[in-house]
Amino acid sequence: MSETLATLTGVSKTYQKGKEKVEVLHNLDLEIARGDFIAIMGPSGSGKTTLLNLLGGLDKPTSGTVDVGGAEISSMSNSQLSRWRSTNIGFIFQFYNLLPVLTAQKNVELPLLLTNFSGSERAHRAGIALGIVGLEGRTDHYPRELSGGQEQRVAIARAIVSDPSLLLCDEPTGDLDRETASEILKLLQILNREHGKTIMMVTHDAQAAEYANHILICDKGTLERQEAA
């Protein structure tokens, strides 16, 4: 039986939209096994990104608890969450969200500024991460000098540089052509299979979801179906 990395118990999330209360997630229970690769699919507004935000400690549930790696993050303060995120979670966004004023190398080093590593150690670790994503030769390039696929690879390197156990990917291929998307998804598979990263990936793309081990269908605030890919 595989070890559980994250557990959501009775999680609900309600947003206030004007005078109306909108319940995005309703009494959700979920266990995520360490080393799993899960795709979350569902229509817009179904709560996929909210689920990801709760797992990443970017948001707190209205009720219920979120436990990741033995830490109950739903009861942590903002500063505790910041510290926790820096070592436990890697985020990958649809639009890469690299800092345009920094080179690929410096973008990847960014999370390591929060550690006590020396400058040379930070550079060394960023170099390794860029090597894993196949961008050794592009370290001094600025984001504007890279293609979309390369930018996403830099973003992935930034997400793994501090060696987090959980990678949260929000539409990581949503801005890429089919061929480049396939390369990125293969890279995520490598990170999952060879580096043991647990991956939660939100996607609208059924072909992208096929790269995952499991697919969760999120609809009207509940996880309706869970099936093997």
Next chain:
Amino acid sequence: MKYFGFIWKNVWRKKIRTSLTILSVFIAFLLFALLSAIGYAFKSGADVADAERLIVIDKITLINPLPMAYKNRIAATEGVHSVTHSSWFGGYYQDPRVQFPQFPTEPYEYFSMYPELKMPQEQLDGWARNRQGAVIGRELAEQYSLKVGDRIPIQATIWTKADGGRTWEFDIEGIFETEDPRGSTAFLLFQYDYFEEARAFGKGSVGWYILRVSPDADPIQVGNAIDLQFANSPNETETSTEAAFSQSFAKQFGNIALIVTLILGAVFFTLLLVSGNTMSQSVRERISELAVLKTLGFSDRLVLGTVLSESILIMLVGGLLGLGVGWLLVQGAAQAMGAFLPGMFLSSQAILTAIAVMIGAGIVAGIFPALQAMRLSIIDALARA
């Protein structure tokens, strides 16, 4: 320090905008340096004043002379230790633009009154022996390459000679220096006897008296006693401490301190608006980047600190450049205008004040954008991106 590179890169994300903001900071602190030095020059007279020296002038205006006959009566006033006198000559050397103060006075009395002025005794004796002799300060000697033995002509603008001539010639008998680094030596002293004998008008008068009170006497009481003696006479007097005299002399040019404060206040207020606007724009256009930083684990306080540091860094870069160039200009101006406006100096207190203002202005200009960045909701910011 590990964040410095990151902060520096963010400062320069819009090079033209940052350059223009730094330029405005540069101008503000350049003005600060120049105006501080000018303000310092105007108040340096008061700073070097001796508390035991009093100045006696005409009650109505400094321009009105006082009778020479007052000297003995002042000297006889209880509490007065010694007396000398001086007058404004107001001539120029070589060119009407080359002006420095010249004062006719009594050689031994004057140097006894101002012990901080140092000159070899043989030079003082030589001056006292030579009726047309004069002594000059080290600053003047260096500025005009003058030395002992030179004969210099001074063109009078007020005091024509009895023979109708306007050229007064003096033999330089000595060069004096001052022990007080804030004091000026950019002036010339010559013998009152020569002045009295050769001038066409105003004989028997002096510009003002300078007196030293006895160590056990109260300067205020001595001053009141002197003024009381000459009350209801054709030349009533006003006696004040040397510091008060210097301040009132400077105020003839206007309230320099107030003018400087008002100008700098307006400049810095504008500067805050300019740099505050720069920081607001800078934060507004990278909301999603700030959200990403927080996602990566940058705490709210760290985000606040980096934005605030950018604002302070902009102020320090522009401010230190302005202060540096200002310091160079003050050095040059002190050389060029030392005789006309002695004591121009960018004091260490002014430099420390400027650095404190840079940091303070950086905080004020950056605090609201920094708070905005700190309070940023990651979810909302990423959704907007």
